[in-house]
Amino acid sequence: xxxxxxxxxxxxxxxxxxxxxxxxxxxxxxxxxxxxxxxxxxxxxxxxxxxxxxxxxxxxxxxxxxxxxxxxxxxxxxxxxxxxxxxxxxxxxxxxxxxxxxxxxxxxxxxxxxxxxxxxxxxxx
Amino acid sequence: xxxxxxxxxxxxxxxxxxxxxxxxxxxxxxxxxxxxxxxxxxxxxxxxxxxxxxxxxxxxxxxxxxxxxxxxxxxxxxxxxxxxxxxxxxxxxxxxxxxxxxxxxxxxxxxxxxxxxxxxxxxxxxxxxxxxxxxxxxxxxxxxxxxxxxxxxxxxxxxxxxxxxxxxxxxxxxxxxxxxxxxx
Ligand SMILES: Nc1nc2c(ncn2[C@@H]2O[C@H](COP(=O)(O)OP(=O)(O)OP(=O)(O)O)[C@@H](O)[C@H]2O)c(=O)[nH]1
Ligand SMILES: [Mg+2]
Numbered sequence: 001x002x003x004x005x006x007x008x009x010x011x012x013x014x015x016x017x018x019x020x021x022x023x024x025x026x027x028x029x030x031x032x033x034x035x036x037x038x039x040x041x042x043x044x045x046x047x048x049x050x051x052x053x054x055x056x057x058x059x060x061x062x063x064x065x066x067x068x069x070x071x072x073x074x075x076x077x078x079x080x081x082x083x084x085x086x087x088x089x090x091x092x093x094x095x096x097x098x099x100x101x102x103x104x105x106x107x108x109x110x111x112x113x114x115x116x117x118x119x120x121x122x123x124x125x
Numbered sequence: 126x127x128x129x130x131x132x133x134x135x136x137x138x139x140x141x142x143x144x145x146x147x148x149x150x151x152x153x154x155x156x157x158x159x160x161x162x163x164x165x166x167x168x169x170x171x172x173x174x175x176x177x178x179x180x181x182x183x184x185x186x187x188x189x190x191x192x193x194x195x196x197x198x199x200x201x202x203x204x205x206x207x208x209x210x211x212x213x214x215x216x217x218x219x220x221x222x223x224x225x226x227x228x229x230x231x232x233x234x235x236x237x238x239x240x241x242x243x244x245x246x247x248x249x250x251x252x253x254x255x256x257x258x259x260x261x262x263x264x265x266x267x268x269x270x271x272x273x274x275x276x277x278x279x280x281x282x283x284x285x286x287x288x289x290x291x292x293x294x295x296x297x298x299x300x301x302x303x304x305x306x307x308x309x
Pocket of ligand 1 (some may be wrong): 137138139140141142143144145146156158159160161163164190191192193246248249250251254277278279280281
């Protein structure tokens with residue numbers, strides 16, 4: 001499993017940190033929304049739910065792709081407005097409306113409460 | 126190298142000089158004739174920052190909003206997703222100064238739950254004989270809402286880069302604070 005691309009880049013904060021369990025390692029957006037991070041699941045894997053730890057985010061959308069052809073993304077899940085907790089981590093999850101095997105998943109931060117959103121951990125179950 | 130990007134709402138009454146200011150700063154051009162903005166205009170101003178080792182810059186995505194009332198319905202939506210605010214008034218016209226509170230209120234309504242800050246810009250200080258709102262009033266208002274205050278003449282190009290540089294600095298500081306708060 002690895003991050004294929006991300007829409008913000010600060011060399012101090014590798015996007016792959018979102019797959020690392022260490023909560024002190026993170027990826028951060030550098031301004032404006034939406035922002036997204038594309039994750040290659042390393043083969044076709046069944047996914048029912050996406051769990052995450054973030055800060056500053058307002059709304060998350062998950063897009064899924066059942067092939068390795070990244071042009072075939074479809075929206076498969078969406079959060080409500082996350083709780084606005086300035087300076088604190090938000091732990092939440094999105095249940096997929098279409099639980100199925102996916103090859104690629106996009107974690108889209110549609111909007112933020114803060115100027116910048118940090119993403120500490122993303123897990124697929 | 127990283128690029129920080131901010132959505133800046135440029136707001137204020139008609140004819141205060143919002144579009145002229147943005148065009149002067151982004152394209153070095155000044156229009157003596159009033160061309161009313163319809164809806165909004167979109168420009169990007171890049172501001173390099175001296176931050177020691179790595180080269181960094183802030184891109185200000187300037188949303189220059191129409192001041193005319195007839196566009197209120199369309200422009201209301203555009204006030205959302207703001208990172209920073211630039212409120213502009215005309216020093217020769219007190220109404221444009223007093224109505225800034227209302228503009229700020231509208232912007233706040235569209236950005237509930239967000240911490241907002243920015244700059245107040247007093248424009249047209251070249252019209253010395255017609256000044257009706259003094260700098261002390263402008264500065265006091267800015268202070269009361271937690272904004273920085275700048276006096277400029279877009280016509281003469283006087284001080285026009287300062288409020289934009291200030292916005293870029295504020296945004297960079299916020300980024301650093303966010304990163305620091307995460308324990309990095
Ligand atoms: N003397 C003087 N005139 C200025 C200055 N800046 C702008 N103007 C004039 O003010 C008029 C209005 O400028 P605009 O920039 O179009 O005004 P605006 O705030 O964008 O107006 P709306 O788009 O209707 O909201 C123009 O005729 C400009 O030439 C200045 O610094 N000094
Ligand atoms: Mg205009």
